Amino acid sequence: MKFTLDWLNHYVDTDGHTADQLAEYLTMLGLEVDAVSPLHQELAPLKTARIISAQPHPDADKLTLCEVAVGDEILQIVCGAPNARSGLNTVVALPGTTLPGEMKIKKSKVRGVESCGMLCSERELALSDSHTGIMELPEGTAHGQSFITALGLEDTMIEVDLTPNRPDCASVIGIAREIAGKLQRPLRLPVEGARVDHTSRSFSVDVESSELCPRYAARLVTGIKIGPSPMWLRNRLTSIGLRPINNVVDITNFVMMEYGQPLHAFDFDNLKGGKIIVRSPKDGETTFTTLDGVERKLSPEMLLICDGDRPVALAGIMGGMNSEVTEDTTTVLLESACFNPVSIRKTARRLGLATDASYRFERGVDPDGVCNAMDRAVQLLSELADGTAEDAGRDVYLGRLPMKTLTLRVSRTCSLLGIDLHAATITTLLQSIGFLCKPKDDDTLWVRIPTYRVDIDREADLIEEVARLHGYGNIPVTLPQVSLSYPEQDQGRIKRTTITRLLTGIGFSEAINYSFSNDKYLDLLQLASDDDRRHTVRLLNPLSEEQGVLRTSLLPGLLENVDRNIRFQKTEVKLFELGKVFTDIGAATQPIERNRLAGILCGNRHGYASPLHFKENKVDFLDAKGAVEFILGQMRLNLPAGPTRIDFQLPGPDGREPFVVPGETLQVRHAETVLGSLGRIRPEILRSFDIKLDVFYFDLDFDALCNLVAAPKSFTALPVYPSVKRDIALVIPGSIAAGDLVNAIRTSRDALIEDVTIFDVYQGKTIQKGYKSVAISVTYRSSTKTLTEKNVEKSNRKIVDLLTEKFGASLRDA
Known part of the structure; x- marks a missing residue:
């Protein structure tokens, strides 16, 4: 703007405020100023002059030899303009x-x-585009003074970058209203509260859709004399980049x-039937030629302004050549309307036709300002074009909306802004930009929103x-109150990060697989019982058939990773997820989500292929068990006694996973709770994944592990006295686990026992x-003496x- x-x-x-100050005010009011530019600075060196005498050039029929007074100087200038004459101010x-x-001017000889x-x-x-003669200045213009001063061209242009929610500021009066509110000065309007008799018999207006055209008003002006605009009007338009016509x-x-x-001004004599009809295109109306001479393709959703026979304008965008104002126009029908913003926006985008009119209609114009603008234009047509407006006109206002009102709490205003304001102060501020405020109670104001403020909801x-x-x-600046205490951290996240770092430190690589899985894995791992399928979460709109369910185990994804590594000849694989x-x-509740920690081991224990003269050292069951013990140790959960004691036990027939080799699996248990399992996966199941190597796994309930109470960290000084070792060889029944002996020794509470190993x-x-x-x-x-x-x-x-x-x-014999 x-x-x-x-x-x-x-x-x-x-008065009292410079252009730069006003630009600062507008910016702080939310209207960003893009430029503040003095106008016509390139014309500052020009002077006013008066032609004292004008004689024919002795050697040229179409040239005039002029004596020109410029202040105290009399200059001789050769001029080719036909209107150069004695006494002319120019x-x-x-x-x-x-x-x-x-174009540089210098002394020269002409003929x-x-x-x-x-x-x-x-x-x-x-x-302007006028080139019929030299510029004629008004009578009485003193010669020798600055041209831009004499014509009032000394001015400053301000350009504001408007946001789409402020169409009210797409006008000079809208900007003036903001400045008036800021400076608390009155706003002067050329026309306000215009009222027009709606009973004109010279023409009729028919609006077919009040939704697309809430209001349409028109006035007939006769006796129009087409001609150039006065200098002040042309200067107004050229100063903002518009071309006078x-x-x-x-x-x-x-x-x-x-x-x-x-x-928009129509040549009334070119309107058929003295009618204006606002409608969509009829069947057969496929094209329309606009004022720029371009034939536009019409579509059914567009809105047209038509006479009794044909379209004469694209509503809110551009008029047509068949009704434009020409030099022969004597009667003008003046249109002022309010159109649906969405309809105008769609039409302008579809046609690729953006105009100053569509820019404003797309954002929304004030329906209550339609007649004010029309009355202002009629006033100027009477003054500058000798027109005579009919007293009666037409105003079809079918889309009138109730006045928007809101309540404003003074306490809420002060709370959000952080300042103390009285109701009277708030009332004065809002009324300065056209809002109507009345007290509702001690803390509440009733506010009526003007129709031009479409952004207030x-x-x-x-x-x-x-x-x-x-x-x-x-508004005072205050720092927010921020507690300097260390924020509480998610312990589960810390444990996840720690375990991930430690497992990668002992040779594992982390895998990250999709949570979407394939239903076939239930069959491949022999987990296809009715109970397993009943607890499977199926997706309503899967990305593909291969990702139709949410995973119930991490192992299938890890086995797919192993298969992919082997295909790339990487047979030593240690992965965890x-x-x-x-x-x-x-169906009525969200599925349960649990964090699990699973790992896969296969191939060489040390992660690289052994040379031919070294024996290969394959991973085995104990590697998987050792990885689990390492995890429990790092989480400080593997104490020999107490509430956090975790045992490795052989599962019963009902508790064994169906995909493991019998006798080569263990359950990880805490009291009666199963925390996970580990073991060797059955070869026939591995073959279904195209894996021909032995694969060992562990699968732990990570959430359950995190919920256990870890042993507190403590410091113990390095031992001062030497240790003594004794070996005990016992013969026990084969059904007793060797680890039970170790646990029994550790729980014996003998103060001298430091460590027990098998x-x-x-x-x-x-x-x-x-x-x-x-x-x-x-x-x-x-810790106190040397043992005897x-x-x-x-x-x-x-x-x-x-x-x-x-x-x-019993003690074993040697």
């Missing part, structure tokens, strides 16, 4: 002046006669920029208006059938007695 400072001063007094470019278009300058036309000064068209453009209401919008007008700079699995618990399990010829030999190494140490043989023997005897009594063990 462009306007000038002089133009703005016609509606609000800005404008002169003296030698050294550069005109628009980089042998010296010429000391140039008398200029309006086109040479880039003020003739007085009628210039008036409609001027009022559009003044009020923000687009207007709720109380918060009104509070924003108060903040704008009060001034953002007047920490992710969610999903269990359906009914270093041999043997079954063979020298051992009775159904029994096995277990060799245990016990480390003894005291007597001390160690006493503790060792207690351990042997404990194991023989509890497990029916």
Whole structure:
């Protein structure tokens, strides 16, 4: 939106404020100013002049030799304009002046006669397209003064970048209203509260859709004399980049920029039947030629302005050539309307035709301002085109909406803005930009929203208006109260990050697979029972058939990863994944999501192929168990006793996973809770994944592990006294797990026991059938003294007695 400072001063007094200050005010009001540019600076060197005498050039029939007075100087200038005559006030470019278009003026000889300058036309000064003669200044214009001062061209153009929600500011009056509110000065309007008799018999108006055209008003003006506009009007238009055409068209453009209401003037004599019909295209109406001479393709959703026979304008965008105002026009039908913004936007985009009118209609014009703008245009047509407007007109207002009202709480306003404002102050601020405010109670105002403010919908919008007008700079700046305490961190996330880092540190690589899975994996892992399928979460709109369910286990994805690695000749694979699995618990609730930690091991234990002269060292069951023990150790959950004790147990027939090798699997348990399992996957199941190597796995309920209470961290000084080791070889029944012996020793609470390890399990010829030999190494140490043989023997005897009594063990003979 462009306007000038002089133009703005016609509606609000800005004395005492420079253009830069006003630009700062507008920016702080939310209307960003893009440019502040002094106008016509290139014309500043030009002077007014008076032709004293004009004689024919001695050597040229079409040239005139003029004596020109410029202040105290009398200059001789050769001129070719037909209107050069004695007594004419005009404008002169003296030698050294550069005109628009980089035309440099200097002394020269024209047909042998010296010429000391140039008398200029309006086109040479880039003020209009007129080039019929030199520019004629009003009688009484003093010569020798600055041309732009004499004609009032000294002005400043301000350009504002409007947001789509502020169509009210797409006019000079809209900008003036904002400045008036900021400066708390009255707004002067050329026309306000216009009322027109709606009973004209000279023409009729029919609107077929009040939704597409809420309001359509028209006035008939007769006796029009088409001609150039006066200098002040042309200057207004050229200062904002519009080209003057003739007085009628210039008036409609001027009022559009003044009020923000687009207007259109039809040559009434070219309208068939004296009718205006606002409608959509009929069958057979496929094209329409607009004022720019381009034939436009019509579509059924477009809105047309038609006479009794044919379309004469694209509603809200551009008129047609069949009804344009020409030099022969004497009667004008003036249109002022309000159209549906969405309809105009769609039509403009479809046709690729953007105009100043469509720009405003797309954003929404004020329906209550339609007649004010039309009355202003009629006023100017009477003054500048000798027109006579009929007293009666037409105003079809079928889309009238009730006035929008809101309530504004004073306490809420003060709370959000952080300042104390009284109801009277808020009322003054809002009324300064056209809002009507009345007190509802001590804390509430009743506010009526003017129709030109389409962006105000709720109380918060009104509070924003108060903040704008009060001034953002007047709202104190305060720092937010931020607690300096260390924020509580998600312990589960910390544990996930830690376990991921530690597992990668011992040779594992992390895998991240899709949560979407294939239903076939239930069959491949032999988990296809009715119960398993009932708890499977199926997607209503899967990306593909291969991703139709949410995974219930991490193992299928890891096995697919193993297969892919083997296909790329990478046979040493150690992968883990920490992710969610999903269990359906009914259609009425969301599925249960649990975090699980699973790992896969296959190939060489050390992760690289051994040379031919070294024996390959394949991973086995103990590698998987060791990885689980490592995880439990890092989470400080593998204490030998207490509430966090975790055991590895052989599962019963009902508790064993169907995809593992019997006898090569363990359950990880805490009391009666199963935390996971580990073992070797059955070869026939691996073959269904195209895997021909032995694969070991572990699968843990990570959420359950995180919920267990970890042992607190503690510091123990390095031992000062030496340790003593004793080995115990026992024969026990084969059904007893060797780990149970270790746990029994650790829970014996002997103060001297520091560590217990199993270093041999043997079954063979020298051992009775159904029994096995277990060799245990016990480390003894005291923190207060050096142990004697007597001390160690006493503790060792207690351990042997404990194991023989509890497990029916006997010492093994050498």
